[in-house]
Amino acid sequence: MPEQLVFAMEVFLNGLMAGVLYALVALGFVLIFKASGIFNYAQGVMALFSAMTLVGIMKGQVPFAHVINVIFGTDVHYFGWTVPALLAIILTVAVMVLFAWAVQKYIFSHLVGQEPIILFMATIGLAYFLEGVGDLMWNSEIKKLDVGLPQGINEAIDNYTFNIFDYGFFIDNLDIVATLIAALLVGGLVIFSQYSKEGRAMRAVADDHQAALSVGVSLNFIWIMVWSVAGFVALVAGIMWGTKSGVQFSLSLIALKALPVLMLGGFTSIPGAIVGGLIIGVGEKLFEFAIGPMVGGATENWFAYVLALIFLVFRPQGLFGEKIIERV
Amino acid sequence: MFYREAGDFKTSYTDDNQTFPIKFDRYRYYVVLTVAFGIIPFLINDYWANAFLLPFLIYSIAAIGLNILTGYCGQVSLGTGGFMAVGAYACYKLMTAFPDVNIFFHVIAAGGITAIVCTAFGLPSLRIKGFYLAVATLAAQFFLVWLFNKVSWFYNYSASGQINAPERTVFGVPVTGANTEAWATYLFCLVFLAISAIIARNLTRGMQGRKWMAIRDMDIAAEIIGVNPLRAKLSAFAVSGFFIGISGALFFAVYLGAAEAGDSFGIQKSFLVLFMIIIGGLGSIFGSFAGAAFLVLLPVALKLVGVDFLGWPTDIVAHIQLIIVGALIIIFLIAEPHGIAQLWRVAKEKLRLWPFPH
Amino acid sequence: MLDSTDSYVTDDGRTIGGVVMEMKNITLRFGGVVAIKDISFDIREGEIRAIIGPNGAGKSSMLNVISGFYVPQEGQVMFHGKPRPQMKPYEVAQQGIARTFQNIALFEGMTVLDNVMTGRLNKMSSGLFAQAIWRGKAEQEEIENREKAEKIIDFLEIQHIRKTPVARLPYGLKKRVELARALVSEPSILLLDEPMAGMNVEEKEDMSRFILDVNDEFGATIALIEHDMGVVMDLSDRVVVMDYGKKIGDGTPNDIRNNQAVIDAYLGVAHD
Numbered sequence: 001m002p003e004q005l006v007f008a009m010e011v012f013l014n015g016l017m018a019g020v021l022y023a024l025v026a027l028g029f030v031l032i033f034k035a036s037g038i039f040n041y042a043q044g045v046m047a048l049f050s051a052m053t054l055v056g057i058m059k060g061q062v063p064f065a066h067v068i069n070v071i072f073g074t075d076v077h078y079f080g081w082t083v084p085a086l087l088a089i090i091l092t093v094a095v096m097v098l099f100a101w102a103v104q105k106y107i108f109s110h111l112v113g114q115e116p117i118i119l120f121m122a123t124i125g126l127a128y129f130l131e132g133v134g135d136l137m138w139n140s141e142i143k144k145l146d147v148g149l150p151q152g153i154n155e156a157i158d159n160y161t162f163n164i165f166d167y168g169f170f171i172d173n174l175d176i177v178a179t180l181i182a183a184l185l186v187g188g189l190v191i192f193s194q195y196s197k198e199g200r201a202m203r204a205v206a207d208d209h210q211a212a213l214s215v216g217v218s219l220n221f222i223w224i225m226v227w228s229v230a231g232f233v234a235l236v237a238g239i240m241w242g243t244k245s246g247v248q249f250s251l252s253l254i255a256l257k258a259l260p261v262l263m264l265g266g267f268t269s270i271p272g273a274i275v276g277g278l279i280i281g282v283g284e285k286l287f288e289f290a291i292g293p294m295v296g297g298a299t300e301n302w303f304a305y306v307l308a309l310i311f312l313v314f315r316p317q318g319l320f321g322e323k324i325i326e327r328v
Numbered sequence: 329m330f331y332r333e334a335g336d337f338k339t340s341y342t343d344d345n346q347t348f349p350i351k352f353d354r355y356r357y358y359v360v361l362t363v364a365f366g367i368i369p370f371l372i373n374d375y376w377a378n379a380f381l382l383p384f385l386i387y388s389i390a391a392i393g394l395n396i397l398t399g400y401c402g403q404v405s406l407g408t409g410g411f412m413a414v415g416a417y418a419c420y421k422l423m424t425a426f427p428d429v430n431i432f433f434h435v436i437a438a439g440g441i442t443a444i445v446c447t448a449f450g451l452p453s454l455r456i457k458g459f460y461l462a463v464a465t466l467a468a469q470f471f472l473v474w475l476f477n478k479v480s481w482f483y484n485y486s487a488s489g490q491i492n493a494p495e496r497t498v499f500g501v502p503v504t505g506a507n508t509e510a511w512a513t514y515l516f517c518l519v520f521l522a523i524s525a526i527i528a529r530n531l532t533r534g535m536q537g538r539k540w541m542a543i544r545d546m547d548i549a550a551e552i553i554g555v556n557p558l559r560a561k562l563s564a565f566a567v568s569g570f571f572i573g574i575s576g577a578l579f580f581a582v583y584l585g586a587a588e589a590g591d592s593f594g595i596q597k598s599f600l601v602l603f604m605i606i607i608g609g610l611g612s613i614f615g616s617f618a619g620a621a622f623l624v625l626l627p628v629a630l631k632l633v634g635v636d637f638l639g640w641p642t643d644i645v646a647h648i649q650l651i652i653v654g655a656l657i658i659i660f661l662i663a664e665p666h667g668i669a670q671l672w673r674v675a676k677e678k679l680r681l682w683p684f685p686h
Numbered sequence: 687m688l689d690s691t692d693s694y695v696t697d698d699g700r701t702i703g704g705v706v707m708e709m710k711n712i713t714l715r716f717g718g719v720v721a722i723k724d725i726s727f728d729i730r731e732g733e734i735r736a737i738i739g740p741n742g743a744g745k746s747s748m749l750n751v752i753s754g755f756y757v758p759q760e761g762q763v764m765f766h767g768k769p770r771p772q773m774k775p776y777e778v779a780q781q782g783i784a785r786t787f788q789n790i791a792l793f794e795g796m797t798v799l800d801n802v803m804t805g806r807l808n809k810m811s812s813g814l815f816a817q818a819i820w821r822g823k824a825e826q827e828e829i830e831n832r833e834k835a836e837k838i839i840d841f842l843e844i845q846h847i848r849k850t851p852v853a854r855l856p857y858g859l860k861k862r863v864e865l866a867r868a869l870v871s872e873p874s875i876l877l878l879d880e881p882m883a884g885m886n887v888e889e890k891e892d893m894s895r896f897i898l899d900v901n902d903e904f905g906a907t908i909a910l911i912e913h914d915m916g917v918v919m920d921l922s923d924r925v926v927v928m929d930y931g932k933k934i935g936d937g938t939p940n941d942i943r944n945n946q947a948v949i950d951a952y953l954g955v956a957h958d
């Protein structure tokens with residue numbers, strides 16, 4: 001087998017793994033969009049914020065230590081304890097639920113019935129706000145996150161492929177774990193939305209707010225729940241990306257990468273988010289591999305957006321989105 | 329009593345169509361022009377020019393540009409940073425390729441080139457709408473910045489990858505380069521802002537503006553009553569690109585002096601200008617000024633209070649700034665989607681009746 | 687039978703001219719649903735032509751076909767005796783076909799005056815550059831068309847609200863502003879989609895008066911949709927009746943009143 005093709009296969013596999021992570025972030029978008037029509041730009045910052053909170057809790061950081069020290073002239077930084085990963089994750093989920101409640105109560109309950117684009121811009125404001133709060137609360141240094149996920153090269157795949165191609169593929173254990181967790185999460189969400197009472201109510205709201213209200217579904221409750229679930233998805237994404245490359249500002253930019261994923265997959269489709277994520281992940285890695293060296297590299301910065309843009313011109317509703325019939 | 333229109337009768341449609349139909353507004357406008365052109369140049373110093381006046385003038389032009397596209401025509405764009413970069417690099421290439429031509433024309437030409445690029449990226453707007461389009465404009469943002477970083481022709485193969493503005497003069501007075509004086513750069517930018525504002529006002533009060541607003545308010549109905557949607561949208565992209573290109577050129581050549589695409593024209597710039605028009609007022613020329621002034625002054629004010637007065641570290645003040653900006657965006661969208669401009673209108677409405685509100 | 691070029695004079699002394707527009711075997715489908723099935727009828731110059739039928743009969747779809755918003759799968763629209771090629775809605779508007787909408791489609795962010803002025807957009811030709819400097823042709827056109835717009839504003843008695851943002855107006859006035867916007871374009875055919883929907887008796891009477899005046903003073907050809915039978919019978923010269931996408935009657939109000947198929951569709955029929 002020619003060498004280039006083998007390399008391409010490795011790139012392809014790595015692209016799939018990256019795509020899973022994109023899909024994970026995109027999933028958070030789809031959930032909120034389906035239930036409330038809000039295109040949540042803050043999803044990426046939510047991932048960053050949840051990861052920061054997780055690290056902060058695990059290390060026993062004092063929230064807002066920086067500000068407290070400046071105002072009161074004190075010098076506190078840590079409580080002096082550490083929290084085990086699992087407990088910290090549960091506490092972080094609680095924080096995200098609280099966040100969901102606050103977002104609903106203080107922002108979106110005041111914006112009911114506004115145009116989607118206004119809601120979108122509000123979430124951009126929310127993203128800035130949350131980023132500022134996160135930085136003030138836990139400071140903006142780059143943090144290491146380790147919740148005990150396996151990392152490093154997967155020896156088994158390395159050996160196996162070496163025996164076949166004379167070249168060992170480099171696949172990170174973390175990526176494999178991420179893939180498994182993402183698959184579990186998607187499965188769980190599908191089961192939740194298909195078979196649980198709350199899930200059914202959620203789909204009802206997504207279909208028609210008024211009708212859902214008239215049969216006694218509490219919109220407020222559903223929206224808080226959806227934001228909580230999205231917060232949880234953000235936390236999972238935050239853990240994966242944070243473990244991989246540290247908890248830092250660039251983490252919030254993966255949200256931007258999830259946007260073209262959504263445009264490909266359609267804003268309302270969970271399978272669309274996954275397939276879109278995989279296409280973008282594989283596409284940008286292969287493009288960088290094949291074309292990148294010719295044009296100076298770093299094509300990953302824009303490939304996803306341009307691909308989505310071109311694609312949308314031909315199919316505005318995305319791969320799995322519903323066709324829009326316009327009426328007068 | 330201070331502000332009234334009673335007794336100010338219009339006897340022709342020309343009178344009624346003018347930019348400031350109310351006498352008081354017209355006089356205030358002349359006063360502002362006199363102060364801006366006749367008084368400030370004598371009082372200006374380097375600190376005020378660089379901290380407030382220059383960025384205010386330049387961002388106002390960008391905000392007018394984005395407001396035409398987003399506020400008037402309803403097409404949300406997150407590519408402003410990228411389009412400003414086009415203006416900056418176009419200006420740089422023109423300045424270095426044709427050193428004998430006056431920089432005034434370079435800036436105008438840079439605006440024209442940006443208009444073309446912006447129109448090209450506006451083509452998908454016929455098919456994609458709302459935030460789909462907003463996301464699609466991100467493609468322009470990231471692709472353009474990448475292009476200017478990777479293709480060394482754009483920065484004349486300089487080793488640093490930066491572009492540096494050589495010295496250029498207008499009427500013998502340097503406006504770019506190292507030897508500029510505050511009043512000269514200020515006046516140079518002010519002229520562009522005045523021209524931009526007048527053009528934008530003329531376009532938005534006439535039929536072109538009505539077509540844009542028709543598309544914004546209800547695109548299907550607009551098409552059925554005879555607006556060609558592609559032409560209306562593309563003309564908005566072109567006009568918007570022209571202004572944004574001019575502001576990008578000025579931002580690089582006059583204000584920064586040296587620039588690098590990723591640092592100076594990143595995605596943050598796109599959001600900054602978008603925030604300006606949200607806070608200032610969507611669909612309002614005055615709002616573009618107000619929003620630009622507000623978001624240029626906010627960091628200056630916060631630094632004065634937080635760092636200089638309270639003695640807090642700069643990073644905390646920067647984080648607080650993020651929180652304030654984010655909160656303001658949300659508050660304005662909830663309480664006053666038409667921004668400062670609407671607050672101003674309401675205040676005028678009250679003044680008009682004062683002191684006899686009934 | 688009248689020939690397509692013949693004209694005749696009505697009882698109240700108006701002259702009705704030849705056929706300006708003719709629908710030929712129009713069929714429109716959405717996926718599997720047939721909205722309009724093989725319908726033909728014509729519209730004569732200067733007449734008030736009504737399309738009536740119960741809800742879901744396909745009336746609005748018919749109007750959308752005429753204004754180019756929907757493209758029928760089969761059939762042809764003849765305009766001035768020639769088959770009309772497939773056109774974008776704005777091209778149809780440029781040919782002089784103006785319309786109003788069932789669920790008012792005004793531009794809510796603009797004033798009444800600006801809304802009415804949009805109706806003149808195809809009469810103005812100054813370019814972007816001329817408008818940018820607001821001199822010469824651009825300024826002159828703006829004033830000429832403002833005069834035309836003001837005439838219609840006077841005619842429809844909405845002078846007092848001309849500078850009010852449309853979003854603040856009550857329903858009845860919005861309907862009138864929409865009529866003004868359509869009328870100001872001096873259309874050769876004016877399409878009215880349920881001009882009286884949701885109005886009380888008084889408002890309906892006002893609107894009927896305006897429609898008759900428009901027809902009388904401007905000689906406009908009017909095609910209107912309505913499901914209030916009473917109003918239609920008083921207003922129109924000829925009526926098309928649709929039911930479930932099919933044409934079940936076509937003729938003068940008197941013919942229609944005595945048409946058994948129409949009576950069945952409106953009153954229901956005993957299936958025995």
